[in-house]
Structure formats: structure tokens, C-alpha cells
Amino acid sequence: MVYVRKNVRKLTRSERRRFVEALLELKRRGEYDEFVRLHIAFFRGDGDTGLRAAHMTPSFLPWHRRFVLDLESALQSVDDSVTVPYWDWTRDRSTTAVPWTDDLLGGNGRPRDRQVMTGPFAYVTGNWTITENITNVEYLTRDLGRSRNPIDLPTRADLNWALKDPVYDVAPWNSTVTKGFRNKMEGWGSDSNPWRNHNRVHRWVGGVMLGGASVNDPVFWLVHSFMDMQWTRWQRRHRKHRYLPAKPPGRGSRHYGRIVARHEPLPPWDVTPDELEDMSEIYRYA
Template structure:
């Protein structure tokens, strides 16, 4: 039988002061105006709706012992696995038993009440790790055994024009620029207007050097705010990707309303888990590696995470990848072939890295709004150039 996440963490924690905050239950810290743009009062009140809180509480559980979920790179999913992933999200969006719908209700957690704890400090990694588990558990209410894939954005970085990647085709995340009118999330509405993107107009994707720099560091303070330099700061590098996608994804208050948010953060979590594995090889226990200097008080180890009973320090516990999920390794070139183990990726042997198949300049016909994405052959074309621009204010990274 599934166990409560909090109870299991309590039984595995070794910090003697951990019991100080055991009385904290499912209470979210007060809302605040994170930027000049914010949702209306009704949206804020929704986060305290008893139906929402009761449902959120039900998502805090552990699977039976030995049933680790496997999170794969998005292109490494089978067609059925990818369709199941898309379907689970669309079914959450259609479920209005929690107002306005379960997808939007969960998305609101990212900014209405917990953003001070989720950003700008070392709890950035742990908070989003817990958030992904809750979202994955919600998806599994709709489609059994579905998992969140991760998006290795260094694969798109290998293209001259990432907009042409099949990632932005109707088979995957849909439209790259303008309103999303193609793919499984076409014509979605959000509290911030129609779902849209503006890929490639500002900032950049991560590259292999970024990952090597992160992995060369030793402790979590070396890769997180407020201590890490920009070159190894995983939150700042993640911010650039948000802004690179544009529109909803470029702003903290709206990013989680784009399904691309979750596969992006799953990759950040993947990198963190790789970092933790490297720490163990160096003789460092990642479950005890939390910085002394944390910046905001909401990042103090014994502060409430704002997600159920969990404290900030719970986010670095090993229980998540010991009991809930693990990651399949990133795609690599398959020897003696031009593939990377997926029909949607190819190997660029000149650089020894995987790159996505690309679409031609003819806009593919939008998929129907109902039913799973239909399997089609990828589109091909020579790579084109990329334009630059400015996405405006209120973006990740404050500039």
C-alpha cells in the first residue's frame, strides 16, 4: 500500500532539529505580489479552496516499495507513452472537480503562495522536485503508470534554428512561435491569455559546457543562489531556457501553465540527480548537503516548503529517487549508426552529439483538439537562421 511521503521522510531524516516543525500541516504561506503582473483576487482565493486542498493532500504518497518510475527523455518515449503523457495532462485540464480545473489549480502553486520558497535560493531544486512528484501523481489519476519525461534542451541547442526541431511539431509540444494552434495543447487558454510561445527571441538554451561546469562543482552551494557564480548557477541557466521559450514560459507567474514547463524542470531535476551521484562518488552525502547561507528566510532548512507538511530540508532527502522514480540516461549516439536510439533524433558525429530531426518551412496541419497526437512521419529541411528580439519585462532572471 502506498505510504505518505512525509511519514517516510520523517523516518529517514537524521537531523536532530527536524521535529521542531512537525506540527505544520497543509498550509500555504501568504500570497504576495512577486512582480507587477499578478493574477486577480479570485485566482488567489482558488488556491485556498477546500476542494483544492483536499485533492492536493491526496497527492502526497509513496508508491509501493520497489516500484520505481522511469523518467525518459521526451524523444525516447514510445509513441504510446508519449500519447499517454499528453492525454494525462489534457484530462487534468478538462477535470473541473477542482476549480477552475485540476491542471490550472496545480499550476497556480508555482506562484501564488510558494514562489518565495521556490526561487532565488537553494530550495529551488528541492521545491521543484516535490512539485514534479505531485504533478506526476496527479497525471497518474488519469492515466495509470504515466511518468513525466524530461526535455534535454542541449539537443535543440545543437541546431542553428531550434524552432525547426520536431519538438515543436504537432507530435510533441506544438507551435514554437505565436499562439499554440498545433499539437496536443492547441488552443489552450490560461489565466494569462491563450497559450503561446516565442522561441528563440531572447536568451539561450543550455549547452554541453554548461552541464560540464555544473558537474565539476562540489556542493549544492556551488550551483544554487545566492552563492553560485552565473556559469555554474543551475537556476540562472534554467531561467535562460524559460525566456528562450517566451510568452507564458518567460514569467514566473505564468510559466507553469505551459506543459513544456514540466519537462523542462524534469531535466533540471535530472541534472541535479547526476550532481548528487557525483557527490556520492566524492564521499559527500547529498542528503546532508544544505548551505548555511541561503539568502531569503523562506529557504532556511526548517522553514515550511509550502507544500503539505514538508520542510525545506526534506527536498534534499534521498527518498524521492530511492522510492519514487529514477532517470533513464540522456540520449547518446549509437555506435556504427547515425541515430541516438530514437526515430526523432539523429547523431551528428562531427560533434558527437544528438540533435533532433527538423521540420520543413511548410507549416504542418494542426492536429484535432480531441484524441491523442496522430503518428506521422517527421518533416525534413535544411536549417535556417534565427532572429533575435526582446520579450519585455517580468521575465525569469529579473533582466
């Protein structure tokens, strides 16, 4: 049966409670921290050697599609009614709007140390201690809007700028490309405009969302659910275009062994980007 991912602002009171309780149960079981560890392990960039599967690479979108699916499956093992909602940051743009409410993700961090003090994921509740991190901070942090150097969230125009590009990705298949839907959505930009779409959202939220341990903030899943929705929209708009590259770079290429082609396994799973392109038999977006 195909299930539905909803806009977080459309969740009923019961759906909000069930989503939060399922996340907290995964945390109590120790399962949630496994997702944090996996994301940290695959947080590699252009300057790193070896394969890039999750970031600054064509497989950014399918990698995170599978990652969200795995979290969703874990949530449904707790409560089979739960799905991962999405946060439309082009509409809900203030620091007090959904999802920053006390019955969902809680609010901004306090000025002194950016520690989140409200909502179910605040450290003071005793239910959300950060144990897997790139620092020794044990509490959830946020700096919504970036207080010292304010920035705005991406707009609908920013999304449309990416969605109208019919090509999925282009060589050299990394953070430097200026064409292609993937990097326009992932958001690596120029010196004059360094952060677009996905990357800009991470920086607007701030706190733990700034690095490889960003999964420690549950908003991570709402961000990537919305990103996945945009990939679905792009696929429908450009039906003749597919994930690229279709074939891996040859042995003589400097990109050999560094990116995942359409029919190659996407680590750490035994699944290819090609197999992740159509999710219509698993879920849809409302």
C-alpha cells in the first residue's frame, strides 16, 4: 500500500504526537544514533580521496532518498502510521512557525550557547542527549536565521531556478558545477552566492545542522523529505531526462572510482540510483 508524506503544517495533533514519540523511541533504543554515525561516515567532499556517495556528487539525491526511507522504516517499526513529513521552507519561513513549535521540534537555541530549551528534543527533558557528534556538546543547538550574520531561507524562485534545469548533473560531478539540477538543489554556489537551496537551509538552522552530525537535529529529516519531493517534481517535469552519469568514468579519468553511476551499487546499500528513481509504489507526497 502506498503511503503519504504530508506537509508538516498539515499534520493533525495526533500525527504530530506520534511522529515525535516514534523518534524518541528510536533514540531510547539506540537506533537513532546509528543514523547519525552513518551520515558522519559518509560526509566526504571534493577534497577527500576515494568515493563520494552522499555529498558533492550526483548520488546526493538517491543517497538521501534511501537514507530517509530507512529512517521511515524504523519509525514505522514503532508506529506503522508514521511517515516523514516535509518542511516547505519557502512558505513557513519564520523562527516561530511550524515546525519550530513546542509540540514538534521545539524552538531556537538560547543566545548564550545556542542550546535548545523547548520542545521534546531539548536536552533538559532527558530524552535527547547527543552521543554521536563531531564535538563534545551533548545538547541540541540551533541558531535559526544566523543571529550574528543573518540570512534568509531559500525562496520559491530559488527552487524553480533548479527545477527548470533539464539536465540532472554534469562533469566534473562535484561542488563546482554551475549547471545541472543536482548541484543547484544541493546548493554549492559561487563566492558571491555560496549557499543555495539545501545548503542554505542547513546554514539558516545552524547549530548541529552545520556539519556531518546534522542528523542529530530531527529537522534534518523534514528538510530531506522536502528535497526528495523536489526531485520527484523534477522527474515529472523532465520525463526524458535521467540520473547522470549513466556510465562510470573510465580508468583514465580523475573521477574514476569517485562517483556512483546510474547502475552502480550505492554504498552502504546494495541498491543503484536507477533502482531509486521511481518511488511511486512506496510513497507519494500530499
